[in-house]
Amino acid sequence: MMKSGARGSLVAVMLALLAVGALFAAGHATPAVHARSAAAGASDPRLKGAYRFEDGGWIYAHLEGTPEQVGFQHGYLLAAEITDALGAVRLDSVYRTHRSWKFFRDTASSLLWPHIDEEYHKELTAIADGVNAHEAAAHPLDVWDIVALNAFEEVPDYYVPLLDAKERRPVPPLAAAPGNCSAFVATGSYTKDHRIVMAHNNWTSYWAGQRWRIIFDIVPAAGHRIFMDGFPGVITSDDDFGVNDAGIMVTETTITQFHGFDVNGKPEFARSRKAMQYAASIDDYVRIMLDGNNGGYANDWLIGDNNTGEIAQFELGLVNHRVWRTRDGYYVGSNFPSDPKVTREETRFNPKDAESSPNARHARWLQLMAQHKGNIGVDEAAQFISDHYDTVLKRQAPSERTLCGHVDGVSRGIPEWAWGAYYPGGAVQGKAMDSTMAGAMSFRARIGHPCGTDFASKPFLAEHKEYAWQMPILSDMKSGPWTTFHAGQQPAR
Ligand SMILES: [Zn+2]
Secondary structure, three states: OOOHHHHHHHHHHHHHHHHHHHHHHHHHHOOHHHHOOOOHHHHOHHHOOOEEEEEOOEEEEEEEEOHHHHHHHHHHHOHHHHHHHHHHHHHHHHHHHOOOHHHHHHHHHHHHHHHOOHHHHHHHHHHHHHHHHHOOOOOOOOHHHHHHHHOOOHHHHHHHHHHHHHOOOOOOOOOOOOOOOEEEEEEHHHEOOOOOEEEEEEEEEHHHHOOOOEEEEEEEOOOOOEEEEEOOOOOOOOOOEEEEOOOEEEEEEEOOOEOOOOOOOEOHHHHHHHHHHHOOOHHHHHHHHHOOEOOOOOEEEEEEEOOOOEEEEEEEOOOOEEEEEEOOEEEEEOOOOOOHHHHHHHEOOOOOOOOOHHHHHHHHHHHHHHHOOOOEOHHHHHHHOOOOEEOOOOEEOOOOOOOOOEOOOOOOOEHHHOEOOOOOEEEEEEEEEEHHHHHOOEEEEEEOOOOOOOEOHHHHHHHOHHHHHHOOOOOOEOOOOOEEEEOOOOOOO
């Protein structure tokens, strides 16, 4: 896969990574930071009202107040997890793009920062402050690390390929728009109670999925309360599943083989957070996402308005976008673009290849929606995202073609996303909610493969030396039980 000319620089990158990996590998194995919860920062008044606890393999973080408070609480409560996640993202981004971490920090400060709202400047700065207050003596990080971390979906895989082309550098074979997730939203005659049901499973590299285990309950001083899953240190959900207290339910799947990025636009992570915080209708959501659209992390958004029972699919390219909406029907997502213009002008996606991961899963979604019409509730939703039916083989066989994805056992890989043979990636966690749950700001979530299968890293890495570069960041991915969370939840006593 690697061209011989790139091999020299790859060796250099790997040597650099070994040094980087050594820095945080110990932190990943033993989160020493967390043990020091009685550090000086614990008495900081900015922590008032914040707390965390663990349940079902997830970490629940309740944050409240001004941007400075929410950010500081986020950084402080999740200091160990943020330090670990930053190290992992750094290793992966540097390895895949052949760009230094300095490049990502410089991109954060010069290119992203000027296009981020003041409210999130404050929150991002405070996240770095919170981490450092917890861990002052260890490896201090700064706001550029945090901004680069927040952009870990849009910069390596959307901006870098564009920049490489502009600078006439060979585009690294591993930098490609990701294909994250299987999701649906249904309403009206499709669901048991004729109200909205929504579910999503996150597809990523297993190393990322192992860390995508935060349940955020955020009560910001301005805007709506947000209840969502998320990644340590990132201000938006980023795999995007959540609900706000205005009744807006949101999820998405990415658009496979998308290309395009506007350096003068607002970062996707800031827009998606703002939309979650300030949208009280589908129109609001679309308007906020379109304002300063930079094309990064281009998604098909699935949105529900729990006040009206209306649902929408919002396909957001850089040049084109389209919104479909209904009060009786469904929209499904498995990383395929729907609008022919988006497909043709902004992707290299082949809608006719029935055997590709997005199209095979799309076919399965259509089967499930037809079979379960009128009977879809949250139990069914959880089953759908755990489904292993392969529409090509016409039998149960977990792989890259099933809604619950398991690519580590598949020699085909997923070439559209630059996932090679046996790539350690797939469905890493799942969430489901119906309208009743959404009204109570609640959802059901399962960490690990939504089907409950565990992934063991040691035998995998022993068998697949080509992924040895992930050794410092890839550990076992164990599935937890389906667990129900809600906003304002307190730890069990
Ligand atoms: Zn599975």
